[in-house]
Amino acid sequence: xxxxxxTTACNQQCPYCFARTADVHGARAGAESAAxxxxxxxxxxxxxxxxxxxxxxxxxxxxxxxxAEILRYALRRDFMVQVFSNGLIPxxxxxxxxxxxxDRVRVLVNVNERTAYSPAAWGTLTxxxxxxxxxxxxxxxxxHVGFDASHLVDLAVTHGLHPSIRLSIAHPAVGxxxxxxxxxxxxxxxxxxxxxxxxxxxxxxxxxxxxxGFRACxxxxxxxxxxxxxxxxxxxxxxxxLDFSPRLExxxxxxxANVRRAQLGDFPGVIEAKDHFRSFLEETRRxxxxxxxxxxxxxxxxxxxxxxxxxxxxxxxxxxxxx
Ligand code: SF4
Ligand code: SF4
Numbered sequence: 676x677x678x679x680x681x682t683t684a685c686n687q688q689c690p691y692c693f694a695r696t697a698d699v700h701g702a703r704a705g706a707e708s709a710a711x712x713x714x715x716x717x718x719x720x721x722x723x724x725x726x727x728x729x730x731x732x733x734x735x736x737x738x739x740x741x742x743a744e745i746l747r748y749a750l751r752r753d754f755m756v757q758v759f760s761n762g763l764i765p766x767x768x769x770x771x772x773x774x775x776x777x778d779r780v781r782v783l784v785n786v787n788e789r790t791a792y793s794p795a796a797w798g799t800l801t802x803x804x805x806x807x808x809x810x811x812x813x814x815x816x817x818x819h820v821g822f823d824a825s826h827l828v829d830l831a832v833t834h835g836l837h838p839s840i841r842l843s844i845a846h847p848a849v850g851x852x853x854x855x856x857x858x859x860x861x862x863x864x865x866x867x868x869x870x871x872x873x874x875x876x877x878x879x880x881x882x883x884x885x886x887x888g889f890r891a892c893x894x895x896x897x898x899x900x901x902x903x904x905x906x907x908x909x910x911x912x913x914x915x916x917l918d919f920s921p922r923l924e925x926x927x928x929x930x931x932a933n934v935r936r937a938q939l940g941d942f943p944g945v946i947e948a949k950d951h952f953r954s955f956l957e958e959t960r961r962x963x964x965x966x967x968x969x970x971x972x973x974x975x976x977x978x979x980x981x982x983x984x985x986x987x988x989x990x991x992x993x994x995x996x997x998x
Contacts, residue, residue, distance in 0.1 A: 677917040678730035679717045681739040682708040687761045690855040691818035691845035693929040708739050709921035724944040732759045737768035746771050758782045762800040773806040782807055785814040789826045804834040812837035818845035818855045820864045824872055828879050843886035846983045850933035850994050862893035870898045877905040885909040888983030891973040911979035915952045927952040930985030963991040
């Protein structure tokens with residue numbers, strides 16, 4: 676599902692955020708937001724390509740001054756909308772989301788550790804979750820060993836959220852140093868807490884899913900079995916997402932934004948844009964993956980793509996230049 680970055684503005688300062696550090700508009704000026712006609716153009720191209728789902732990302736996308744209008748417009752055009760939010764959602768945007776039928780909108784609320792919130796911010800977050808109910812699913816970004824995600828299950832159950840929790844792992848962005856990411860050497864230390872969380876979630880009827888970039892071999896065979904029993908059989912993906920900046924520049928994903936980028940207008944449609952980035956991803960993967968991955972059964976059977984390509988590029992000393 677292609678994503679449009681509505682605004683680079685954000686009301687959080689998450690240490691692992693690559694959107695904050697990615698050079699999305701050529702110069703690191705202040706916040707930039709998508710013009711309404713850029714949203715129209717983005718949705719036009721999606722519709723022409725037969726795609727009926729769109730993602731709205733940021734920054735914090737609900738801070739766009741026309742967020743409620745943009746949501747209404749996308750729904751009127753029959754799109755299913757997924758909003759990637761930090762949960763600190765302004766009133767008008769929250770009211771509009773809460774008034775939308777749950778089968779037309781999903782809000783993936785990325786929650787940080789409990790200690791990252793002031794009492795006021797925690798009140799705003801839980802207020803948003805209470806209003807969104809089943810429209811909201813929780814996400815959690817793991818950016819250090821010893822992470823604490825023990826509040827997620829309680830939040831999901833208390834507020835009647837969608838019964839899924841999406842775990843992400845903080846990746847580096849090629850050519851950027853400014854945000855926190857997990858070193859591959861630390862991946863195995865994350866495995867047991869992830870499995871324990873998946874088991875805890877399963878006991879409350881929730882399923883833990885995985886964002887891209889995890890590696891199958893960070894888990895032992897027994898941990899993979901336990902994940903499977905907990906209903907969270909992971910696919911260890913690294914694939915073309917297609918993120919668009921407010922000016923409709925596009926890239927595979929934020930961590931690769933400095934390696935390859937293009938303009939929406941370079942392609943007849945989104946399918947062609949996806950094909951372009953998918954080929955780039957596959958070629959680059961073959962160039963930088965170690966032999967251990969290329970010879971690995973998990974790779975051969977398509978279960979694992981070798982983890983995050985941005986991590987592999989960094990390991991290979993390739994800092995990248997977009998184009
Ligand atoms: S390089 Fe692959 S795993 Fe890493 S963020 Fe991009 S799509 Fe995800
Ligand atoms: S493909 Fe590479 S990263 Fe994935 S399980 Fe195999 S060796 Fe590990």
